[in-house]
Amino acid sequence: xxxxxxxFLEREVKRLIDQAREVTRSAEAEGRTLSDxxxxxxxxxxxxxxxxxxxxxxxxxxxxLLEAIEGAGSYGMxxxxxxxxxxxxxxxxxxxxxxxxxxxxxxxxxxxxxTGPVGFDGAKAPITDGxxxxxxxxxxxxxxxxxxxxxxxxxxVEEPLTIAALFAQGAATQNSIVYLEETTTQTLLGQAxxxxxxxxxxxxxxxxxxxxxxxxxxxxxxxxxxxxAFLPVADEMVEDExxxxxxxxARLSVFVKQAEEAYLMNKLLTSGIxxxxxxQVQASPNMFDKIAAGILTCQVAAGLNPDAVVxxxxxxxxxxxxxxxxxxxxxxxxxxxxxxxxxxxxxxVIVTREAIHGFPLVGAFREGATLWRKGGLTVEASxxxxxxxxxxxxxxxxxxxxxxxxxxxxxxxxCT
Numbered sequence: 428x429x430x431x432x433x434x435f436l437e438r439e440v441k442r443l444i445d446q447a448r449e450v451t452r453s454a455e456a457e458g459r460t461l462s463d464x465x466x467x468x469x470x471x472x473x474x475x476x477x478x479x480x481x482x483x484x485x486x487x488x489x490x491x492l493l494e495a496i497e498g499a500g501s502y503g504m505x506x507x508x509x510x511x512x513x514x515x516x517x518x519x520x521x522x523x524x525x526x527x528x529x530x531x532x533x534x535x536x537x538x539x540x541x542t543g544p545v546g547f548d549g550a551k552a553p554i555t556d557g558x559x560x561x562x563x564x565x566x567x568x569x570x571x572x573x574x575x576x577x578x579x580x581x582x583x584v585e586e587p588l589t590i591a592a593l594f595a596q597g598a599a600t601q602n603s604i605v606y607l608e609e610t611t612t613q614t615l616l617g618q619a620x621x622x623x624x625x626x627x628x629x630x631x632x633x634x635x636x637x638x639x640x641x642x643x644x645x646x647x648x649x650x651x652x653x654x655x656a657f658l659p660v661a662d663e664m665v666e667d668e669x670x671x672x673x674x675x676x677a678r679l680s681v682f683v684k685q686a687e688e689a690y691l692m693n694k695l696l697t698s699g700i701x702x703x704x705x706x707q708v709q710a711s712p713n714m715f716d717k718i719a720a721g722i723l724t725c726q727v728a729a730g731l732n733p734d735a736v737v738x739x740x741x742x743x744x745x746x747x748x749x750x751x752x753x754x755x756x757x758x759x760x761x762x763x764x765x766x767x768x769x770x771x772x773x774x775x776v777i778v779t780r781e782a783i784h785g786f787p788l789v790g791a792f793r794e795g796a797t798l799w800r801k802g803g804l805t806v807e808a809s810x811x812x813x814x815x816x817x818x819x820x821x822x823x824x825x826x827x828x829x830x831x832x833x834x835x836x837x838x839x840x841x842c843t
Contacts, residue, residue: 433486440479447472518680518825519672521545522806541809546802589777590691593735593792599799599830602651606832607644651801654690655826656682662819665808675806679825683804687829691798692737692781694831695788700839701728714746714787718771721789721842729837731791735775739782746771787842795838801828
């Protein structure tokens, strides 16, 4: 390894001092004082040594300054952490219990830093309030100096997010998923003597020709995609365990889940799903009849009974405030002093802004599609975004990876 300038100068100082000592030792051994030439030589060696020591002191000062600058701009990086779900009950609690956050507490917020990604698989933890409950840690603030409480933004006021829970759930292990989409099902429907039957299976004589059943699959693949969002917070909030845990639970996770809702609806609407025809049920269908037509289309085209209808809030409240045309004019759904019914024709209603206004989506969600997740929700904090270091701000980022495979597109019906 190469030597530094400081190491070289220190060795030179030692060499010069050794030379000066050798001169004085020779005179002492001979029992005499230093001659004029010897005295001048020793004085020259000492002067040269002092010059080198001054240079070494300058190098030490420069190193201390560079170390201070490096400390101010250093990038503290925590290792990726997956919280113990036996202890952590929410994403916020997982974050404050992570090794990256603990190291940040011990290190302080000076310089540039990141906690490292903190993963949390909410599917393995107890769920309360949709997994977004506010949880604080028992040791909150025990190792931190008192700080003025900095209030976060108001909590989210959006409606509960529930589309993802409708699908069958799967765990992805790769970055892409290959699956078989059912595109054509051929049965004996409409062929004598099976006219009116919905299945090709039938009784046959021993040794007789068995009726055929043919299902055509199309091989498809989809990528596991990433959904992410980040929010700015004050450094003081990061130092406060209960506050940052509450903020992550009540605010940041909601934005990721909202993007998840939009992603899932877009995937469904672009996957070749069926379109119902209102006149299958009524010549002049209203919203109730639209949903009935969607249920009928799902039952006939896919051979499945739908388990939910996803509907826009405006359509939902149009239905909830609909009154009988004749008679007393009572509300169909019980009126303003009762909770609106959420099961027209016996099918559960999911209300979300991601639905298309005027076009409810009826589907056999659990049987017709699978939602795949690769890991859980991951949160990471850093002050290295833009000018956040200068402004004493921290970026809190949350992200998740997921994919949707629609195995039977006809199981989903867009009501027209």
